[in-house]
Amino acid sequence: MNVRNEVLGRVYIIFAFVGLVSLAIFSKAAWINVVEGDRWKAKGDSLYLKHVPIQAERGNILADNGSLLASALPLFDIRFDPNSSGMSEKDFFDNLDSLALNLAWHEKYANSPDQIKLKLLKARQEGHHYLSIARGLSHQEMRKVSSFPLFRKGKYKGGLIVERKSKRRRPHGILANRTIGYVRENAQPVGLEGYYDDVLSGKEGKRLVKRAGQAYIPLSNRAEIEPITGNDIRTTINVNIQDITETALINGIKHHEADFGTAIVMEVATGAVKAIANIKSTENGYWESYNYAVGTAVEPGSTFKLASIMCLLEDRLITLDDLIDIERGRKTFYNKELVDATLTCRKTDTTTIRRAFELSSNVGIAKLITNHYGRGTKAKLFIQGLRDLGLGQKTGISIEGEAQPYLKEAFSEKDDWSGISLPWISIGYESTITPLQLLTFYNGVANNGKLMKPQLVTSIEAYGEPLEVFPPKVIKQRMASPYTIQLAQDLLRGVVEDGTASRLRSSKVSFSGKTGTAQTNYGFERKKKGIQYRASFCGFFPSEAPKYSVVVMVENPKKNGFYGSQVAGPIFKKIVEEIFEAEMELHRPINVSLKAKKSPKRQIGARTDFEELGALWDWKLYGDTEENWISLDAHRDTMQMIAKLYSEELVPDVRGMGLRDALHLLEERGLKVKTEGLGKVSRQSIRYGTAAKGQTVYLNLN
Known part of the structure; x- marks a missing residue:
């Protein structure tokens, strides 16, 4: 118990x-x-579900006319979930053979249908949910693959997973490559892409994905939060002018076997940068690897002499007809000899200041500055005069990496001011400036003293509509007096007409500018490598009504000359002439006496055509001529035929002709033709009587 x-x-x-x-x-x-149910459910879900960002489509970078410089190219990756919960076993096996056959065709039979079939079967048997099918497809290719058997049933019943991404595309290749720039992971943003990244990048979206083995697959092909596409930016870059500039620069660097070069074209009235090229010679050819135009401040050499003369003129210390002894091109300043490069200077004692500038006399300019600013503390006035001209400061262009210019403070120990600083600064040494900053200064001279901020972007847009517009910005309303500006313009024109750039004169278009040649290495490096040079040319065109300013700088030319007039000058001229030929508005109207509202009484064309029309309409034709080309003059009830003779070696006058006849005459003489408008030829870009040498003639028709 x-x-x-x-x-x-x-x-x-x-x-x-x-x-x-x-x-x-x-x-x-x-x-x-x-x-605690909600908390633990969320924690459990976090092991299998999560939100991932969806990259927004990046906005476009547009040229001045709206054409694409950089755009987002949509690309698609195709993945397959052979174990999708909505897919029946019958659907999988009924479509397996035809799906494998279609995929083999899509891959151009890199794998046989049997190989692909085994791959799909294995993925299903091993429980895969995220099998890669194709990567980087275009939209058209994606639509095609999505229509394959089984896939066409969609995500759940067909296991189709479509993932969109985008790739930056540049329709014009390396054109303006460094200016357009890039944004990359683990790299400093560059160019417009970097500066306007917040505008272009848009706002990323979110998508819910679930864990499937080692991968995460989207629960839906649609996003929970849709990404917002980035806005576009419209630039000032002109594709045609950019192409002209880059081509001329590359050819010049090749010809002179230079290390690198840069060239910029700016619209005078607005400061709009129409082209900016930076070309470096590499083992693999020529490439834009660095923006020398914006990011490199260098000693400019003789192009700086314009600023020195303008200080003297602004302070009313000289007239251009004053005399200066250039001492046959040799002068010693504090035991350091200064030598002129031109042979004419070495044969000249006394000349006018105007002539000393045209010949780019180092001795003449250095003596003038030393004589007028070398006593007491007057050097401070000279340095301040340079700053008043806008020199020594950044331009503020909307792109990262603009270099700080360097202009010494007079008598500053920190700046290493010495007895030779004043004469050396006056001729472009002991100070540094970027090509863009130099061009901004010259552009102000061309713009009658109004200093414009260089502009690269004119608006931010969305779907073609402007959201924000950036008008041209004036840095300084008047950089110098009209008196000084007028004389500076005259000096630059004189350099081309009768100075160091006289061999560059063009029969097509007038331009003004200044040559520059700077020695770039000193001391031990100079003894080791020999003298190296930087050749430059800066100016504007047309001289009488400047539309564009241009700077060209070429570093270390090793062949076919090294002076600015030999290296940078011809590149400048090529750019100027090709822009002039391409832009009809730069040409003076040839037939301004004709009134557009009245029909011309005279018709020009082939004689046989007029004879056929005369027979058809019973015209009374007179004038005994057997020439192929005639003009037909109307006189009340009769038509007079007058012979037109055209030399085979000269550009013919095709004004008043129909397009067919004009093309025949011009192309017969080996000329290329581009047209604009409809009707008869009202204007031609190359004046008749010019030697025909394969040029391109632009015709306006109306």
């Missing part, structure tokens, strides 16, 4: 313990389910 009671007591204890444990477990389960 006692034993039985003892056993029952132990059983009751065990039951009680089990009951208490069960109650505790039930209570905890209820607590977790009711009170």
Whole structure:
């Protein structure tokens, strides 16, 4: 009995313990389910579900006319979930053969249909949910693959997963490559892409994905939060002018075997940068690897002499007809000899200041500055005069990496001011400036003294509509007096007409500018490598009504000359002439005497055509001529035929002709033709009587 009671007591204890444990477990389960349920569910989901960002489509970078410089090219990756919950076994096996056949065709049979079939079967058997099918497809290719058997059933029944991404595309290749720039992971943003990244990048979206093995697959082909496409920026870059500039620069660097070069074209009235080229010679050819135009401040050499002369003129210390002894091109300043490069200077004693500038006399300019600013503290006036012209400061262009120019403070120990600083600064040494900053200064001279901020972007747009517009900005309303500006313009024109750039004169278009040649290495490096040079030319055109300013700088030319007039000048001329030929508005109207509202009485064309028309309309034709080309003059009820003679070696006058006849005459003489408008030829870009040498003639028709 006692034993039985003892056993029952132990059983009751065990039951009680089990009951208490069960109650505790039930209570905890209820607590977790009711009170902490949402927290633990979220934690569980986080192990299998998460939100991932969806990159927004990047905005476009547009040229001045709206054409694309850089755009987002949509690309698609195709993946397959052969174990999708909505896919039946029957659907999978019924479509397996035809799907494999279509995929083999799409891959151009890199893999056979049997190989692809085995791959799909294996993926299903091993429980894969994220099998890669194709990468980087275009939209058209994606639509095609999505229509394949099984895939056409969609994500759940067909296992199709489509992932969109984008790739930056540049329709014009390396054109303006460094100016357009890039944004990359683990790299400093560059160019317009970097400066306007916040505008172009848009706003990323979110998509819910679930874990499937080692991969995460989207729960839906649609996003929970759709990405917002970036806005576009419209630049000032003109594709045609950019192409002209880059081509001329590359050819010049090749011809002179130079290390690198840069060229910029700016619109005078607005400061709009129409082209900016930076070309470096590499082992793999020619490439834009650095923006020298904006990011490199260098000693400019003789192009800086214009600023020195303008300081003297602005302070009314000289007239251009004053005389200066250039001492046959040799002068010693504090035991350091300064030598002129031109042979004419070495044969000249006394000449006018105007002539000394045209010949780019180092001795003449250095003596003038030293004579007028070399006593007492007057050097401070010269340095301040340079700053008043806008020199020594950044332009503030909307692109990263503009170099800080360097202009010494007079008598500053920190700046290493010495006895030769004043004469050396006056001719473009002991100070540095970027090509863009130099061009901004020259552009101000061309713009009658109004200093414009260089502009690269005119507006931010969305779907073709402007969101924000950036008008041209004036840095300084008047950089110098009209008196000084007029004389500076005259000096630059004189350099081309009768100075160091006289061999560059063009029969097509007038231009003004200044040559520059700077020695770039000193001391040990000079002894080791020999003298190296930087050749430059800066100016504007047409001289009488400047539309564009241009700077060209070429570093270390090793062949076919090294002076600015030999290296940078011809590149400048090529750019100027080709822009002039391409832009009809730069040409003077040839037939301004004709009134557009009245029909011309004279018709020009082939004689046989007029004879056929005369027979058809019963015209009374007179004039005994057997020439192929005639003009037909109307006289009341009769038509007079007058012979037109055209030399085979000269550009013919095709004004008044129909397009067919004009093309025949011009192309017969080896000329290329581009047209604009409809009707008869009203204007031609190359004046008749010019030697025909394969040029391109632009015709306006109306």
